[in-house]
Amino acid sequence: MKRLGLVLMVVVFMITAFPVFSGGQAETVVESKQTMVIYNSMNGDPEPRRVDEALVAEFETENSDIEVVHSIIAHEDFKTAIRAYLTASTPPDVLTWFAGNRARFFIDKGLIMDISDVWESEGWNDSYAKGWQAMSSVDGKQYFLPTSWYWWAVYYRPSVFEKYGLTEPQTWDELMNVCETLVDNGIAPFTIGTKYRWTAAAWFDYLNMRINGPEFHINLMLGKESYADDRVKDVFEKWGMMIEKGYFIENPAAYSWAEAIPFMADESAGMYLMGDFIRDSVPATISDDIDFFRFPIIDASIPVGEDAPTDGYFIAANSQNPEEAKKLLAKFGSKAAQEFNASELGRLPTNGDVDTSMFNASQQKGIDMINSSDFVAQFYDRDTTPEMADEGMNAFMEFWDNHSAADIDRICGRLEEVRQEVFAQ
Amino acid sequence: MGKTKKAKLYNPWAPWLFLAVPLLIYLVWVIGPMLYTFFLSLTKWDGLSAPSFIGIKNYRKLFDDPVFFISLKNNFVWIAFFITIPVILGLALAMALNRDIRGSKIFKALFYSPMVLSLVVCGLIWSWLYNPTQGLFNAVLEAVGLEHMAQGWLSDPTYALGSVITVAIWRQVGYVMILYLAGLQSVDPFLVEASLIDGANKWQSFVHVILPQLRPMTVVVVVISIIDSLRAFDLVSVMTRGGPYNRTSVLANFMYIESFNNYKMGYGAAISVILFMISLIFIIFYLRVVMQEEN
Numbered sequence: 001m002k003r004l005g006l007v008l009m010v011v012v013f014m015i016t017a018f019p020v021f022s023g024g025q026a027e028t029v030v031e032s033k034q035t036m037v038i039y040n041s042m043n044g045d046p047e048p049r050r051v052d053e054a055l056v057a058e059f060e061t062e063n064s065d066i067e068v069v070h071s072i073i074a075h076e077d078f079k080t081a082i083r084a085y086l087t088a089s090t091p092p093d094v095l096t097w098f099a100g101n102r103a104r105f106f107i108d109k110g111l112i113m114d115i116s117d118v119w120e121s122e123g124w125n126d127s128y129a130k131g132w133q134a135m136s137s138v139d140g141k142q143y144f145l146p147t148s149w150y151w152w153a154v155y156y157r158p159s160v161f162e163k164y165g166l167t168e169p170q171t172w173d174e175l176m177n178v179c180e181t182l183v184d185n186g187i188a189p190f191t192i193g194t195k196y197r198w199t200a201a202a203w204f205d206y207l208n209m210r211i212n213g214p215e216f217h218i219n220l221m222l223g224k225e226s227y228a229d230d231r232v233k234d235v236f237e238k239w240g241m242m243i244e245k246g247y248f249i250e251n252p253a254a255y256s257w258a259e260a261i262p263f264m265a266d267e268s269a270g271m272y273l274m275g276d277f278i279r280d281s282v283p284a285t286i287s288d289d290i291d292f293f294r295f296p297i298i299d300a301s302i303p304v305g306e307d308a309p310t311d312g313y314f315i316a317a318n319s320q321n322p323e324e325a326k327k328l329l330a331k332f333g334s335k336a337a338q339e340f341n342a343s344e345l346g347r348l349p350t351n352g353d354v355d356t357s358m359f360n361a362s363q364q365k366g367i368d369m370i371n372s373s374d375f376v377a378q379f380y381d382r383d384t385t386p387e388m389a390d391e392g393m394n395a396f397m398e399f400w401d402n403h404s405a406a407d408i409d410r411i412c413g414r415l416e417e418v419r420q421e422v423f424a425q
Numbered sequence: 426m427g428k429t430k431k432a433k434l435y436n437p438w439a440p441w442l443f444l445a446v447p448l449l450i451y452l453v454w455v456i457g458p459m460l461y462t463f464f465l466s467l468t469k470w471d472g473l474s475a476p477s478f479i480g481i482k483n484y485r486k487l488f489d490d491p492v493f494f495i496s497l498k499n500n501f502v503w504i505a506f507f508i509t510i511p512v513i514l515g516l517a518l519a520m521a522l523n524r525d526i527r528g529s530k531i532f533k534a535l536f537y538s539p540m541v542l543s544l545v546v547c548g549l550i551w552s553w554l555y556n557p558t559q560g561l562f563n564a565v566l567e568a569v570g571l572e573h574m575a576q577g578w579l580s581d582p583t584y585a586l587g588s589v590i591t592v593a594i595w596r597q598v599g600y601v602m603i604l605y606l607a608g609l610q611s612v613d614p615f616l617v618e619a620s621l622i623d624g625a626n627k628w629q630s631f632v633h634v635i636l637p638q639l640r641p642m643t644v645v646v647v648v649i650s651i652i653d654s655l656r657a658f659d660l661v662s663v664m665t666r667g668g669p670y671n672r673t674s675v676l677a678n679f680m681y682i683e684s685f686n687n688y689k690m691g692y693g694a695a696i697s698v699i700l701f702m703i704s705l706i707f708i709i710f711y712l713r714v715v716m717q718e719e720n
Contacts, residue, residue: 080685083472109473195580197668251557251577253669263558387687398670401582 036067037324040085040092042078045258047280051344059331066324076196086111091316093325099135099146099310100378106314112143113315118326122333127353135310145333146312148347150276151366152202152379153292160187160267168293172210175296179247182270188249191269193260194400195253197393201380202273204396205307207235210298214305214375221383223423227415233408240403253397275309276366279346291362294369303374309382310350391418459701465694472688483695492671493696496679503590503654503675508647511594515601515646520631522602523609533606537599544596548663551592555579579665582672589660589673597653601646608642609635641718648711655704676700
């Protein structure tokens, strides 16, 4: 008993003393006159994490007097925690985030620092295309640094298509033929992992843009159109028909987006509607056997819209180390960093100085696809409000299991109620 | 003489002095945030700007929200399973292992071991077991020719809640067993022996002699199980996040999603307050039982 007491005392001592000791450590850093910058990123997947860490290491070598306190937080957790970060008295200085509406929200609340001076001194006003500048500016001042973007498309394995005599479908009818052939051969046409729901939102985005046009889609995202509209019901009807015909794998809600990839590797599924980051997670055995095509056109008379989300960085308004933070941002926005990012991960750079000859065939194909589209959306949960997105994605999950005409009416009715409430304010 | 000396040594402030530190901590970290939550539940707050007072609007909305009722119902389903299956199994294990047979200690340790794992770890392990294509359960079902019973355990709205509660039960059984093993120490062996001599069979002696003596422990076990059911969060959050489409949502998870995913802090606070009220009923009941026993 006595010994147990002793052990307990030691444990308690260690637990309570730990912060004291680590506090001491922090002090020695100050003594060595290093300055620091706190950088929180959400590059949780293995490949992006490696590239992220490599860039930070490079920055530290170039700036030996600056220590980067770098934390990588899992994607979903980061999105939850960011409000706490930004309202803290000592927030992280540099953060990764989504360009567009999701950044605008924080800019309007005064939580993002004006970095017009960095744009100016780094010459980004000349090297970044007008579209990127507009995306980063409010009232003529720059707050955001978009650094990379990627496209969404239907990914497939050319070897599997070849085996069944299939070619890339351009139209809806062609896509349906491909699906029929695959089903006849015992292959689920599409794999999808909807555990975290957003993968289903891509289907909604694309079907809505292809059936009703990008203008209607974006207005729906902004709360200006009704979810009870017959045009939205058309989307669910087409989608429901695909589910009903067995065009998707079984039990998609049991898998995360990446856990659904192996079905392509073992040829039990044929295609995956996904962002280009799918390449980070494709098993090495099939990484040379992956290609993509534009989501097929349903109505040739309407403009073509694509999802091409843009990611980037900003500095917190309360940053305690603004000078160091700006240096780090300058690094991320530089031609060298973006070229590194593009060659390692295949993400597309925003800096116009990047040598376009370095792009591989796949990247060039992606760029051409986006350049030849009429409208670029970000993504369902980036284009609409978080609350609407949450309800919407829940509705997609419910719809997945219940897609009769009556179910669709009920689900659209409920979404419309939510829309009116969310956008009333 | 001795008495007066003692009285002089007794300082009426001493207990308060010793209590001051823990009370202060309790006030700052428990009571304070609790009162703040009550306040927040009457506001609309996005976590960034200042909260704005909106009265009982959050509560009105809550009682109009289907997800609230699904979550509430799921909490009660959870309670119903939790106060029956683990209690019966735990008691049975305690009875079986409460003697000096070889290896009983090992079995006790084995049955208790899931309790040592954090709920998050349990949730992850079971998520893999439940995996429809790679998981153990479907693999076994397919191996014995029962493919038609293979399910998407966590993705099928019919089975998802049951699949999650199963994990909670698996973990809880060992805990209940330990509680009953402790309770069995206070069962008078002479009474049991006397009943057997008087011609009762083992079952009669269990029902009429042992069980009544375990009654106080049973009350503790049931109330703890109810409170644990109301606190259910970790497993749901790790295994399904409340999905598919809220079918496995419980109040704590619903609160988390609304507050930290949808940034409706006021609404989330209102859910917390309701959850607190429900818990309070059982906690008061529990405290009364415990107090009565101490008296």
